Amino acid sequence: MSGLLEVSGISVTFDGFRAINNLSFSIGAAELRAVIGPNGAGKTTFMDIVTGKTRPDEGRVLWGERSIDLLKLDEAHIAREGIGRKFQRPTVFEDQTVAENLMMALKANRSPWRVLFWKPASADHARVEELAAQVGLGEALTRKSGELSHGQKQWLEIGMLLAQEPRLLLVDEPAAGMTLAEREQTTSLLVDLAKTHAVVVVEHDMDFVRRLNCKVTVLHEGAVLAEGSLDHVTANQQVIEVYLGR
């Protein structure tokens, strides 16, 4: 299988604690995947490794058609390769306006010289407005993002993620702090995106995962415990023991 991202046999140890233990994972170019697992199963560490924040002790992470070794690249380079990440806690630049946040995230050359003399074209302004409208912040473009509500910040961050035009989206607990209506909106957005992108959603909320209606990977103690449809994994005796049965 030729996936967009191929993670094979990675392990990482923090002070003797094995956070990731011989984990392998693969996702195609247009696929939606939910990653679930109890606290401490290694979900966030897994994302840290893929985005370059943490270096694994062993294993390989290969990316794209040319099988680029992501472990040799730094965070910024990996992001430029097309891996976008949305954090669990919304992290937007609170001192700056919604438009500035989106403009910064917009896909463009990232080198200092080019950015210094970069001028937004009318197409860029239009794209920012379109993105803002898409995440329901069309009226809030000139507001400081620090003034937004928690849910709006979540949306802004999703907007920034979209602005980057990544090929793979790593989304950490997108539904946290959202109302029921917003969750449904998020679900349809993610399902929609997965038609053309690879999307990995880390989530605690089983109802949310069920609505995504996609392949599920269950992590436990840093390794894959089960993989398949939600019904398939929830029928798995081990999964019930470590996660669902509690």
Added chain:
Amino acid sequence: MTQGFLSKNPSVLIFLSALALFTLVITFLSNAYGAELISTSMVKTLGKTLCLCLIAIAMDLVWGYMGILSLGHFAFFGLGGYMVGMWLMYARTRDIVLQSNAGLPLTPQELSDAIASQIFGVVGTSELPAIWAFAGSLPAQLALVLLVPGLLALVFGWLAFRSRVTGVYLSILTQAMTLALALYLFQNDSGLRGNNGLSGLQNIPGLAWAGQDRLSVWFLWASALALGLCYLAAAFTVSGKFGSVMRAIRDDEARVRFLGYPVEGYKLFVFTLTALIAAIAGALYYPQAGIINPAEIAPIASIYLAVWVAIGGRGRLWGAVFGAAFVSLVSTWFTGGRAPDLNLGFYTVKWVDWWQVLLGLSFVMVTLFAPKGLSGLVDLLDGLRPPQRRGAPLGPNEGALQEREAQE
């Protein structure tokens, strides 16, 4: 930088107008070109103040906008001064040697030896150190004004940022850099006359006919021009997406990395750029001061710089300029011995001794009660909400007013 840029940033236009007005007023009150109401030494003080405003802009870019608390920018300022000082001293000594040998032809070797023994007699050698190789050429030394500090900033920044040293550790590193440089220059065999430093820099070779009265005004113009141009360049830098990225790095650099921006590259870029601004400021400052010695790049100078910017208000350019002008002029007044003593009955406060305490106290007060600095108070006066940046056009006027008040 089109009209669109200025109309979008009205404070830049106001600042530049205020600066031009200030320069004109001083010119027409000077000994050389006008009413002879301002002494030449006061013109020099004001010219030097403009140079300090210039390095304050550099500090504001690197600290206020980018969040790198550099406590070593006076190293670049001093190096810029040394580089221009080498030419000033060499060329002037050459003129003197040629004059005293009037009529007698000298071989280049004899000339060079005579200059060397004149300059370095004070540290007990008569050999011209290798670093003075280009001292005879003004264009070469002017190029070195930018090259030497720029290269130091580039190498230091590359090493420091690459290993992701941040926060207080980086501040300590920059302190160590400037301290090490100062200690090195204090040595007689460092080739820059040890603790004697370079002197007589106020005498510009070839311009002796102009006299200090006129020279002081010319340097005021040059300093104002440099300040204006750098202000414009700095305003341009912080106004666009680059400015967004700078502030984003200040607030959450890890997040900026995940957006794909090479944070270390940006830090290195801004650190080196501001080192160049500091070097230009230094190169204009020391011909007005007349003397430079290694004490000028001691860590305390860079700490003062941080205090000026903090008191003026970091994160806005005119705030930094205002802080540097205000604090350094007030400091000149207090330490100049002209401030009246404060008689408390049981104790007489002599400001020369107590100024440092007052400055320290006001720094603490500003940090506690006006974290946006004195320029933040303008926001309150205007009824603007504090988070609004570049939105308070009153400031530059006030900065310029302050300077005019101080000289009257």
